[in-house]
Amino acid sequence: MHVGFVMNPVAGMGGRVGLKGTDGKVAEAIDRGAEPRAPDRATRALDRLATAASETSVSVAADPMGERLVRGAGFDPVRVVDPFGDDDRGRGGDPPGPAETTAEHTARVVRAFVEEGEEAEGDDGETGPVDLVLFVGGDGTATDVAAALEAAGSEGPMLGVPAGVKVYSSVFAVSPEDAAEVAATFSRTERREVMDIDEDAYREGEVHPELRAVAHVPVADDLQSSKQTASGTVESLAEGVADDIRERDGEGVTFVLGPGSTVGAIKAELGFEPSPIGVDVWRDGAVVLRDGTEQEILDALGEANVIVVSPIGGQGFVFGRGNPQLSPAVVRRCDLRIVASRAKLDDVRALRVDTDDPELDAELAGWVRVRVGKFETRMMKIA
Template sequence: MRLGFLTNPIAGMGGRVGLKGTDGKLAAARERGAQPRAPDRARRALTALADADADPDLLVWGGPMGGDAARAVGFDPRVLGEPEADDLGDTTAEDTRRAARAFHDAGVDLVLFVGGDGTAADVAETLSGTETPMLGVPAGVKVYSSVFAVSPEDAAAVVTSFDRTERREVTDIDEDSYREGEVQPELRAVAFVPVTDRLQSSKQTGGGTVESLAAGVADEARAHPERTYVLGPGSTLAAVKTELGFDGSPIGVDVWRDGELLARDADEATLLELLDPDGDNEIVVTPIGGQGFVFGRGNPQLSPAVIRRCSVSVVASRDKLDDLHVLRADTDDPALDEELAGWLKVRVGRFETRMTKIV
C-alpha cells in the first residue's frame, strides 16, 4: 500500500487549557501552557501500524507534519515536501492542502491525517473531485466529522484491512460560537473513507441529523425526475417533505415526482393509480421509534400491492436507530415479509448509511 501521512501538529492544543479549540487561539493556548497533543497521537497510530507488521510505501510531509513521527517509530518515509516554516506554530492550513495535493499526485491509496475537523475539511476539500480516500486520527478538540477512526490504534487497523470505501460527511463548527455555548455544525465536504465499524459517527444534534438525511433524500429525488416517490408518515419524513418544498401530511402518505406533489394523504387506491406498474417507483419510510416497524404500523395504505410496485428506502436519525436492535415488517403478506427480511442500508445522514436488519 502507498500511504500518505500528515499531522497538523497544533491540533487540539487549546483543549486542555479550556479554549475549546485552537483556531486563532494558538498564542493564547501557549500562554496558558498548552502542550502539543497531535504528535503523540501520530506516533501511536504509526506504532500500531508497525506492530501490525505493515510495510507501507510511506509518504509524508516533513518535520512536525509527519516526518518526525514516522522516523521516531522506525519508518524510513519518503518526504514529499516541507511546511513553509519549521516552527510548530507556523504550520498552516495551506501546508495541509499542499501535502494532500502532493499525496494525490503521487497516487497514494489512502491519506491518513492527524488532526481535528478543520484539518479534515482542508484535506477533504483538496481531494474533492477525486476518489482518493482519507482517514482521520482524532486529535482535535471538536471532532464532529464521521471520517475519523475511534482511536489512533483503530486507524492503524483500518489502514491494514479496508478493501472498499464510501462517502462520508466532513462537518466543522464555528469555534467562536462554540465558545459561547452554541453548536452550529456546517457541512464542509464529502469524502471517500474506508468502510469499517471502527469509525465514529458524525456528532450532530438530533435536528441536524434529520435535516442532513432529509437533504440527502431530497438531493436524490431531484436527481431522478422520472421517479415517483411515496413518502411515508412521521417527523423524519416530514423533514424530507419540507426539504422538497411542500407541506406534507404528518401522519399520512404523500406522493411526489419531479417537483410536483401528486397526492397528499393518499390511500391505497390512489397510490395504485399513481404508480406505474412498470415504472420507477420508490417508497421512503422511517421506522417507528421503540418498535422498529417500517411496514404494518401507522402506514397500512402501503399495502403489499403498493410495496410490490416499488423499491424501498429506509431513513432514520442516528438516535432512533441506536435505540433499535432490528427493524420489522408486518404487511399481512407473510411471503412479502420474508422477501423484505435481511440486511439493508438505512440512510442516517446526507451520505451516510448504516447496515440494519429487517427480521
C-alpha cells in the same frame, strides 16, 4: 499499500486549557500552558500501523508535520514535499514551530500526495499517488484535507486519527489504534460527511455543525458516526440527578459537571446558569468553578469527587470528544456517573472512551450503569 501521512501539530491544543478548539487560538493556548496533543496521538497510530502492516510504504512532509514520528515508528518514508520551503525555514534550515503551520501547508502536502511524486531529498526514485491519506487532527484539518483532495481532482480516500477538540466528522476512526487497523485492513470505501463548526460561536455556547465536504473514507466498524442532536426530554432525568446531588450537599463531595445539553439540564435544575460547552464544578450547594480548564478542575477537587457526564449524541463518547478538560488526571481522581436520555442511547451501539491514556481506557471498559430517568437506569457497555 502506500499511505500519505500528515499531522497538524497543533490540533487539540486548546482543549485542556478551556479554549474549546485551537482555530486562531494557538498563541493563546501556548500562553495558557497548553501541551501538544497530536504527536502522541500520531505515535500511537504509527506504532500500531507498523505492527499491523509493516510493509506499508509511507510518504511524508517535512517536520513539523510528521516525518520524524514516521521514522521513529520504524518506517523508511519518502519525503515528497517541504510545505514550508527555504524561505519559511530561514538560513539555518530549522523546521518552523508548530504554531506556524496553516491550512495552506496541509493543502500543499495533500496535493503532493496526489501527484505522481517528486524525487525526495536523500532518496532514489519517485513515489506514486498514495492509496490513503492518513491525517492527524480535528475537524478543521479534515476540512483542509478534503478540500485539497477535491481541488486536486482526487477521489482517493482519507482517514482521520482523532486529535482535535470537537471531532464532529464521520471521517475519523474511534481511536489512534483503530485508525491504524482500518488503514491496514480496509478493502472498500464509502462517501462520508466532513463537518465543522464556527469555534467562536461554539465558545459562546452555540453549536451549528455545517457540512464542509463529502469524502471517500475506508469502510470499517471502528469509524465514528457524525454527531447528531438527540431528541427526547431530559427533565425528569435532570430532576433525579439534581436531587441526588443536593442530598450530598454539606458532605464535601465535589461534583464535576461535564458539557452538553443533558448535563446542562442538571445544572439548570441545581439553580445556576450552565456554561453550555464547559465544565462546571459544584460543591456543598454552590458553584465553585465555571468553565474550568484541566488545571483549574484539578485544583478544585477534594477528597471525594464525582464526574457527571453524558455521551456525545450519535457517537457515544463519554470521554475524548468535546470534553478534553476531563483529562486522565481528572478522571482518575473521580467516581464516574453517566447520564443520558433514552433517545440518545437508542442511537448508539456502545459507549466509548478515548482519554489519551490507553491504560485508563482499558480500566473504564466494560459494563456500566447509565442513568436514563428520575430513577431508571440502563446497562451499557463501554467498548
